[in-house]
Amino acid sequence: MNPRLPDLRDRSDARRPKGRPRSHEAHVAILKAALSEVHELGFRALSIDSLSVKSGIAKTTIYRRWPNKAAVVMDAFFYEIGPGIAFVPCEKSVDSIQIQMQALAKAFRGKFGPLIKALLGEAQFDPELAEAFRDRWIAPRREAAKAVIRDAIGKEELRSDIDLDTTIDALYGGLYYRLLIGAGPLSQAYVDDLFRHVMGGLRPRSRKGSRQA
Amino acid sequence: MNPRLPDLRDRSDARRPKGRPRSHEAHVAILKAALSEVHELGFRALSIDSLSVKSGIAKTTIYRRWPNKAAVVMDAFFYEIGPGIAFVPCEKSVDSIQIQMQALAKAFRGKFGPLIKALLGEAQFDPELAEAFRDRWIAPRREAAKAVIRDAIGKEELRSDIDLDTTIDALYGGLYYRLLIGAGPLSQAYVDDLFRHVMGGLRPRSRKGSRQA
DNA sequence: ATACAAATACGATACGGAAAGGATCGTTAA
DNA sequence: TTAACGATCCTTTCCGTATCGTATTTGTAT
Structure with a gap:
């Protein structure tokens, strides 16, 4: 995996190996x-x-x-994909999360969808590939998400007793589910729906049926 | 797909085809x-x-x-897998859902995990297989889940304004996510956590930090 | 009932093609 | 001198198809 590219940064101390460099x-x-x-x-x-x-x-x-x-x-x-789909800071951190979910879904709908499907499909049979995909794609995004979620908790936009990993799974699991299983579109409306459902929970809130965005 | 087995039920009207039957x-x-x-x-x-x-x-x-x-x-x-993982009726319909999620996770952890991983992995490259898997595995379970969720709504265990498909995705997406991506264990504790998070939502409930099961 | 024909599945074998993945070796760039 | 590159060859595995003789069933004629 991760083939070494010829080190084009010529740090004078980092000596180039002897032979012909890789092209x-x-x-x-x-x-x-x-x-x-x-x-x-x-x-x-x-x-x-x-x-x-x-x-x-x-x-x-x-x-x-x-x-x-x-x-x-x-x-x-x-x-x-380069730096990939990043979180853009928003006034409300939960907005940042929702926007990032939309960005990810858009990537899934676009040219990256087939690529990720193929890589994850193949990863089911290739443990090394699976690990590499987790390390290079999943983990960095989860770390970024955790930072945003912590912010949101700090601002009391989210409950203080939630588990970060489980929260991420609840929010993003549906997106990967639809990408990989195809039981429904990955539309913008769906992402908003999913976000609302997970944010608001499924249990009746109070006697007054207040629906929150 | 779905090869015809020799029809061993001898319905007298259902005439056997002429030649040698399949073994x-x-x-x-x-x-x-x-x-x-x-x-x-x-x-x-x-x-x-x-x-x-x-x-x-x-x-x-x-x-x-x-x-x-x-x-x-x-x-x-x-x-x-035979009839598969079914919903067992409970007094509270949401309990039935939680129990079924545990059963599915147990199947994922057990001998069916590799099978489903392989089938879904392969399905990323084989649209017909993907469709067959959806029709034979995903769709029946989703239908069953919808019935239970409708019950739960009727009993006011769940909000009346939720979308059935989105609800299912929110609850089960995380399970498939962990099965296919492997970013964390599919433990019993995790399933309960996921269930609680989705059920209770992520937003702060009230001033009194009441945590619900 | 019995014999035979038609239809169809089964087993064995062969085949061509695609792709994996490794080995060799002369050439080229540091 | 060292190591990458390109070209070529090779073996192996598997796919998917085709062929053909054999076995088992149903339908029909005797």
Whole structure:
């Protein structure tokens, strides 16, 4: 996983290894080929051979850097998504959460949906891929979410007795559920609904049926 | 998908087709071989060839009945799980929901976890499999859940303004999330936590910090 | 009833193709 | 000198199809 890119930062103390360095152009060419193949033909139709043809990079070179096609596509995914879907600060922290949920759903609906589906699908059979996906995609987002949730608790926008992990699961589980199982659209309205349901709870609040946004 | 079994119920009006009927023994032998292979070696290591060897049934016969190994494993899954995880009626309908969530999580933790992971993983690349899984596994359970939720609403255990589908997603999304992503255990405590969070909501209830089960 | 034909499943085998993944080796860039 | 690159070859595995003789059922004629 995580192939070492040639270290282009020339820190004078960090000595370059002796031989011919790995080609950065080759690296990018492969990732771009992987993206176009997975978008046009799908993950299953992609093979290291087809990648080699499309990118013009020898198959052996690809195998020198990645153990399998899933690892390539994973790197391609992060190459394309860059810093990813971040939380934008809002006056109310819960708004920040809702907006981020909408952003994630939008990514799921768009070109990243098939990529994440493919990676998670493959991860069901490849523990290393699963771990890498958790470390590189899931965990950072969960950490960011926890910070926002803590803020929200501090501002008394959320209960003080909630568990952070469970809260994240309750909010985001539905999004991944719909992405992976497809039992319903990932529409904007759905995300708002899900957010409202989890925020407000399912139990009757009081005698006066007050519905909160 | 769904290969026709020889109709052993001899309804006198339902005429048997002319030729040699399909062997029920062969059918069961294949499903059992599929189960043992997927449990022992995993879905990826399973192939139609290995299935043929293990079951003693010719490869051609398997291909006559199923289009690919995923379809075999899907039938094997339903063969093993039988009627599946049902809702048991309780005095309070919400208890029935919580108990069913625990049962599902237990199945995920047990021998059905790998099976469902494999089927859903494969479904990310096979739209027909995905649809079949939704139709045969997801949809019936959601329908059953809806009935219970409607009951609960009728008994004023749940708010009257909730959306059934969104409610189900909020409750069960986290379970599938943990099964498929593995970001945390599917423990009994977790299920109770998730249930409590979704039921009670995340927003502060009142000035008195009353925590409800 | 018995014999035979038609229909269909089964088993065995062979085949072509795709892809994985490794090995070799001459070439190229530091 | 060192290590990456590209080209090529190779074995293995599996897929999915095709062929063909055998076995088991139903329908029909005797």
